[in-house]
Amino acid sequence: MNDTTAGRFTGRTIIVTGAGSGIGRATAIRIAHEGGRVVATDVVGERLDALRDELGATGLETVVGDVAAADTIDAVLAAAGDRVDGLANVAGIMDAFLPPSEIDDATWDRVFSVNVTGPMRLTRAVLPLMIAAGRGAVVNVASEAALRGSAAGAAYTASKHAIAGFTKSVAFFHGPQGVRANAVAPGAVATNIEAPMRSEYAAGRVGPLMQVAIPPVAQPEQLAAAITWLLSDDSANVNGVVLPSDGGWSVV
Template identity: 85%
Template sequence: MTASTVARFADKTIIVTGAGSGIGRATATRIAHEGGRVIATDVVAERLDALREELSGLAVETVVGDVSAPDTIAALIEAAGDHVDGLANVAGIMDAFLPPSEVDDATWDRVLSVNLTGPMRLTRAVLPLMIAAGGGAIVNVASEAALRGSAAGVAYTSSKHAIAGFTKSVAFFHGPQGIRANAVAPGAVATNIEAPMGSAYAAGRVGPLLQVVVPPVAQPEQLAAAITWLLSDDSANVNGALLPSDGGWSVI
């Protein structure tokens, strides 16, 4: 961490979802070390306990819950108080690579709920606070699957294309009110998100492509660097962008 970034989030309150592991944990950790007050949420209480212990002495508050649930969103807003400077919608789940011919309703509904509806609801909840304060930054985690149809199953691919569009809509409508909304599009990242091939057809269709075109797996800290840049004033002139952080996968 350089001297120029050490206090980028001083006096700022940032909500981070999926903060118990992977990209969310790395993002929450970096914000806290750069002086920010972090409101961290995850569905697994033990992960948040470990995060709080690791960041003992820094400004970290935790909320256990499913980010797609209205009660969790209400608890996050209550914990944040009357001022939210930034929101990182990181929490997400995969879809077993199920193709359109095989996806079941439960998988579709759950993936869209966590990956799209949850970020929408939380964004909707923080926008009035940000607008009243004259500004704020929102960063959504899209995916390489927001750029192509061959990186995941139909539910995940649809959710990530949608979150990219949602990001642009927020930037368009609320940019004049001081709101910046951007998204990062990771490729393969070393996280605990399970991505089994639940379809023999998908394995035959997608598997050979992934073996050829996917760059080396990134570390969560590399994604956290991009997310915190977009949350910070360093990216003050960036709004409505979809930033690939995929080791060059998007240019193949």
């Protein structure tokens, strides 16, 4: 990886969720290549095994589990130890583009559980360590759906608006205590996240807009570059920002 910054995370422990694939995996790899100790979590154990095969055991701790579950969060904190310098909340799921008239309770609850409640609980868990240290960085993965109503279904759109608001709340309340919180808002990215369109109405409403408005699909490494920048001291004066990394979609 010739675009990394050598030693940027040396001596630092960074938690990365959704680290088994896509943006999370690219983020974990970049942090490790830049000298950081990574606590990587994912719901699929085989993905973490593959990550360990690539990075080796040095500087990598892995935790298998659902990021929204309390026992997973406990295991992540135990693996991190008494120091957490950064948290990248990357794990997320889609909502089959179901519009408000078709959204079911199970989809709504699950999307909010993974996209909002999990990041909130993990952020809440690491904040005491960051506050005690007088420094720390939280980066949440929002979405173009946090900026508009035409990028996904009702649950995903609402969840990403919520994570953007939560990010700003963390920045406001805990910025004076040395904690920065920012978010990235990706557009289309080549990841393993499942994004079927189960609504005929949504296909007719959203499909034509996406065909003309979405820039080329980004690679996970491009998002990892933005996330690691926000986690690092290179962005020391940036707090409470929702940063589009979408190839210009947000200006259309």
